[in-house]
Amino acid sequence: MAEFSSNGPASRMSLGRALSQPSLNLIETNDVSPTGVQLHPRRRRKLSSCSSVENEPVASPFADESRVLVINTGGTIGMTLHDNVLAPKANALVRSLRKLPILHDELYAQQTSMYEYYGSENSLVLPLNKLNKRIIYTILEYSPLLDSSNMTTDDWGRLGKDIEKNYENYDGFVILHGTDTMAYTASALSFMCENLGKPIVLTGSQVPIYELRNDGRDNLLGALLIAGQFVIPEVCLYFFNKLYRGNRVTKVDAGSFNAFSSPNLAPLATAEVDISINWDTVWRANTTAKFQVSTELNRNVGLLRLFPGITSSTVRAFLQPPMQGVVLETYGSGNAPDNRPDLLAELKKATDAGVIIVNCTQCLRGTVSASYATGMVLMDAGLLAGGDMTPEAALSKLSYVLAKKELSLDAKKKMMAENLRGEMSANLDGAKLCLSDSRFIQVIAKSLSISCKEELEAIRNALTPPLACAAAKIGDIEALDALREMGSNLCLGDFDGRTPLHIAACEGHFKLVQYLLSHGASVHAKDRYGDTPLCNAVRFRHKDVVKLLRRTGAHFSREQMEEAGTELCSLAASGDIDGLEIWILAGADLTTLGYDGKTAVQVVGLRKTCFVLITSFRSQKSNVSFRLSQAEAAGRKEVVAFLVQLIGNKSMNGESIEFSAIPTEI
Numbered sequence: 001m002a003e004f005s006s007n008g009p010a011s012r013m014s015l016g017r018a019l020s021q022p023s024l025n026l027i028e029t030n031d032v033s034p035t036g037v038q039l040h041p042r043r044r045r046k047l048s049s050c051s052s053v054e055n056e057p058v059a060s061p062f063a064d065e066s067r068v069l070v071i072n073t074g075g076t077i078g079m080t081l082h083d084n085v086l087a088p089k090a091n092a093l094v095r096s097l098r099k100l101p102i103l104h105d106e107l108y109a110q111q112t113s114m115y116e117y118y119g120s121e122n123s124l125v126l127p128l129n130k131l132n133k134r135i136i137y138t139i140l141e142y143s144p145l146l147d148s149s150n151m152t153t154d155d156w157g158r159l160g161k162d163i164e165k166n167y168e169n170y171d172g173f174v175i176l177h178g179t180d181t182m183a184y185t186a187s188a189l190s191f192m193c194e195n196l197g198k199p200i201v202l203t204g205s206q207v208p209i210y211e212l213r214n215d216g217r218d219n220l221l222g223a224l225l226i227a228g229q230f231v232i233p234e235v236c237l238y239f240f241n242k243l244y245r246g247n248r249v250t251k252v253d254a255g256s257f258n259a260f261s262s263p264n265l266a267p268l269a270t271a272e273v274d275i276s277i278n279w280d281t282v283w284r285a286n287t288t289a290k291f292q293v294s295t296e297l298n299r300n301v302g303l304l305r306l307f308p309g310i311t312s313s314t315v316r317a318f319l320q321p322p323m324q325g326v327v328l329e330t331y332g333s334g335n336a337p338d339n340r341p342d343l344l345a346e347l348k349k350a351t352d353a354g355v356i357i358v359n360c361t362q363c364l365r366g367t368v369s370a371s372y373a374t375g376m377v378l379m380d381a382g383l384l385a386g387g388d389m390t391p392e393a394a395l396s397k398l399s400y401v402l403a404k405k406e407l408s409l410d411a412k413k414k415m416m417a418e419n420l421r422g423e424m425s426a427n428l429d430g431a432k433l434c435l436s437d438s439r440f441i442q443v444i445a446k447s448l449s450i451s452c453k454e455e456l457e458a459i460r461n462a463l464t465p466p467l468a469c470a471a472a473k474i475g476d477i478e479a480l481d482a483l484r485e486m487g488s489n490l491c492l493g494d495f496d497g498r499t500p501l502h503i504a505a506c507e508g509h510f511k512l513v514q515y516l517l518s519h520g521a522s523v524h525a526k527d528r529y530g531d532t533p534l535c536n537a538v539r540f541r542h543k544d545v546v547k548l549l550r551r552t553g554a555h556f557s558r559e560q561m562e563e564a565g566t567e568l569c570s571l572a573a574s575g576d577i578d579g580l581e582i583w584i585l586a587g588a589d590l591t592t593l594g595y596d597g598k599t600a601v602q603v604v605g606l607r608k609t610c611f612v613l614i615t616s617f618r619s620q621k622s623n624v625s626f627r628l629s630q631a632e633a634a635g636r637k638e639v640v641a642f643l644v645q646l647i648g649n650k651s652m653n654g655e656s657i658e659f660s661a662i663p664t665e666i
């Protein structure tokens, strides 16, 4: 049998702990439960691993597994030679990866019934890594596989939809993609993915993975390790040991493994002896809104590069309708000839007619500014300054913004000037409050005789997560604000991976949860026991916090859902309607099987179940149609029928349900 790593004794209640409650007598080592229900081998193994010593909780043997969806779009990484040219080869990647021990541990897969459990031939598992984690990845291969030169905005839309569809089932996403247009796809996805909370990592290679010497294996492995281990809520690009923000990169070398550059932003992470994440640079969606993908893109956009002697007729032809948005690649810090009234007149005519023209530099590095007269003339012609955006980012941003039909032209222009996903540096001159400005850190540094920047940083990194957690415990927003101004990252966890959001969720500090979410805290952060802030809020029954976290996109994983089955039955058995209600608000399904194959509905009886459902409908109206369809999908015809009869809604359309008509007692 494979060795399962344990996280050691848990010091507090976790979801997994429900399984080891002695009063529930859940120790099950046989294939068949007491009620004769066949348990899946993975769940059986999990249940049998529960401690037989009373009150000693044992972490789930699978708590240290994470899941990554790999979408293979094509590119050199999966190409083979045919008639002396490279072209993508279909249905070959999974077979080949299965034979590579650094990318697949067959023994573990067999012993844990992984293929059966995930129901996919295309699932693989990485060997145990340094952080004691297993990354299970499933490959979704597109057909046909494409050289990225053949990709269009439709392919970006397909990627967006697939990520949206699978978002809740995976911890992170890897996209295998050709390098030629990878910077465009990465930029476009960064805008399309609104309120992203999980990592999406694009990678590929310069030499096919099937060749003896290649960069594909390292790139794929690095991308998987990052997507499976770190909650970096960005569309990123991983290549040659570096993780970049996707909308900051450009392909700079066709013949080197070091093919990409991010000239205006340092890498988000470097994979050297250790993978070190530059958390201060990681971009976070500061909202309490749910993840969604906007697949609408406007194709009437283009890139125009200035060159000495360009004719006004070329410019005029390029700016003709249906063109709606153009990135003008200018000289140096955003300059164009100021002695060419013919050219400037064409630009002005177009902007007056409603074409949005963004000024970006042709230089690899740097930003546009209005420091020269030759730059000012473009402002006068109505161009927008593109800051230090790459042309790839500016073009895909235009395509995304122009597709927003509900916005006026002015609103679109305003949006173009805003920093939406970290694609531009907001204020290059704005000095950030630095570490050494903090009196608190200074005092500690002085008493320890420390003065160098690296040591100061090490102190900050060690001290601030527990300090932020302490502030979260007592609901002290001011203290958190002070820590944040000092340059501390409020999303980092303490030694147990518990973030301030976990603590605030346990304590039920609603305002503080709101504050943290609006400052980039992640609802997907898992502590060392695999618990998210949502698990904590449920455990400590903070209804309003549960609702807020759900609105922000928090959800249970499949494993947590399955564990919930037993907890729900236990609550049902003890008649704890309040307890059941909070689980439902958190997204649990009353038809989930408990340890012995019974559901909470069966334990509590139909009439009471309906009462619980109705109570939760009352507090979460938008969930009505979802719950009904869930009950329907689960084949709980009697529940559905009873509800429909009860609320008099024959159409089953949740939106039209009259809540005041629902009796409070059944």
Ligand SMILES: NC(=O)C[C@H](N)C(=O)O
Pocket (backbone or CB within 6 Å): 074, 075, 076, 077, 146, 147, 148, 149, 177, 178, 179, 180, 181, 204, 205, 206, 207
């Ligand atoms: N290295 C590569 O992947 C180049 C290839 N032509 C592509 O972009 O699909």
